[in-house]
Amino acid sequence: MAVSNGNCFICGKTAGKTAIKNHILKEHDGDGEDCWLFKAEGAYNKDYWLFFTVPINAAFSAVDDFLRDIWCECCGHLSAFSIGRNEFDMSEKLSSLCEGDVILYEYDFGSTTEIILTVVDEISRTKQREKVRLLARNAPLRIECDRCGAPAVCADVMKYDNLCAECAKKVDDDGMLLPVTNSPRFGECDYEGNYDIWTFDPDKPFPQPQKPTRTLPKRY
Ligand SMILES: [Zn+2]
Ligand SMILES: [Zn+2]
Numbered sequence: 001m002a003v004s005n006g007n008c009f010i011c012g013k014t015a016g017k018t019a020i021k022n023h024i025l026k027e028h029d030g031d032g033e034d035c036w037l038f039k040a041e042g043a044y045n046k047d048y049w050l051f052f053t054v055p056i057n058a059a060f061s062a063v064d065d066f067l068r069d070i071w072c073e074c075c076g077h078l079s080a081f082s083i084g085r086n087e088f089d090m091s092e093k094l095s096s097l098c099e100g101d102v103i104l105y106e107y108d109f110g111s112t113t114e115i116i117l118t119v120v121d122e123i124s125r126t127k128q129r130e131k132v133r134l135l136a137r138n139a140p141l142r143i144e145c146d147r148c149g150a151p152a153v154c155a156d157v158m159k160y161d162n163l164c165a166e167c168a169k170k171v172d173d174d175g176m177l178l179p180v181t182n183s184p185r186f187g188e189c190d191y192e193g194n195y196d197i198w199t200f201d202p203d204k205p206f207p208q209p210q211k212p213t214r215t216l217p218k219r220y
């Protein structure tokens with residue numbers, strides 16, 4: 001499987017990013033509420049990608065909540081959406097966007113994770129309670145241990161090394177190890193993917209997971 005392959009969370013199809021986008025627009029544009037189809041990619045590693053829908057009359061805060069849950073949240077850092085110098089208010093409606101807009105999302109202004117959002121197209125979906133519906137996501141990337149080449153399970157935050165289970169045992173300070181996560185925030189701050197409930201399992205049907213139950217960290 002090529003690294004950037006992923007899965008459709010409606011029917012399970014496996015394909016690359018562009019093929020999945022075309023597949024969604026062809027097969028999963030239904031009737032119901034008018035939504036934007038968004039693509040999200042890691043700004044520095046576009047092998048991390050998502051496609052999701054959000055009602056056009058929802059606010060930016062709905063997308064913020066979702067990106068925090070699936071990719072970003074560690075300790076309640078600040079976040080922002082912007083196009084060039086224009087920063088959006090979190091309460092602003094997504095209806096101010098246009099097809100083709102490219103938006104920068106930043107989470108944490110210390111060790112920042114940057115995500116590029118593209119407004120792909122308008123799409124309809126069956127009405128649902130959750131504002132955001134995940135439609136597709138990249139399969140977990142193959143990350144190698146920097147010491148021996150075996151599949152990595154964690155990152156040594158102090159040394160910027162990715163480590164397999166064996167090599168991790170030889171590290172003294174295990175408080176500085178962070179698990180491998182399917183996120184562009186892997187290895188940053190205290191990010192452990194605690195709120196990411198969207199793991200693809202080909203052996204199960206693909207119900208939309210409910211929002212993770214959690215106590216939000218205080219935002220500062
Ligand atoms: Zn599908
Ligand atoms: Zn943090």
Ligand SMILES: [Zn+2]
Nearest residue numbers: 145148164167
């Ligand atoms: Zn190793």
